[in-house]
Amino acid sequence: PTITFAQSSGATTEITVAEGTSLMRAAVTNSVDGIVGECGGQGMCATCHVYVRPEFTDQLPELSDDEDEMLDCTTAERTDSSRLGCQIKMSPALMNIVVDVPADQV
Numbered sequence: 325p326t327i328t329f330a331q332s333s334g335a336t337t338e339i340t341v342a343e344g345t346s347l348m349r350a351a352v353t354n355s356v357d358g359i360v361g362e363c364g365g366q367g368m369c370a371t372c373h374v375y376v377r378p379e380f381t382d383q384l385p386e387l388s389d390d391e392d393e394m395l396d397c398t399t400a401e402r403t404d405s406s407r408l409g410c411q412i413k414m415s416p417a418l419m420n421i422v423v424d425v426p427a428d429q430v
């Protein structure tokens with residue numbers, strides 16, 4: 325599956341990863357600006373906050389209570405499309421997903 329990270333500057337980075345790789349891990353491994361992943365993917369830091377484009381929201385894994393709570397701690401404003409990148413594992417259903425990277429993460 326391929327993930328496109330869109331920066332607020334308009335720059336985009338496309339990354340192809342193995343199934344099961346989290347969006348956060350893909351970004352950090354490839355030095356994508358604006359995704360920090362401070363807690364290493366445990367859903368404890370909210371520095372992997374992304375805005376998932378609406379056309380992909382139906383395919384996302386369900387929001388857990390823990391993720392929901394952590395999303396209240398994001399630096400950039402939380403919206404209906406906010407998710408934690410570490411909680412999104414790539415699957416065929418998410419092929420070619422596009423996410424917007426918040427301007428501020430910490």
Ligand code: FES
Pocket residue numbers: 348360361362363364365366367368369370371372394408409410411
């Ligand atoms: Fe810390 Fe996602 S990497 S919450």
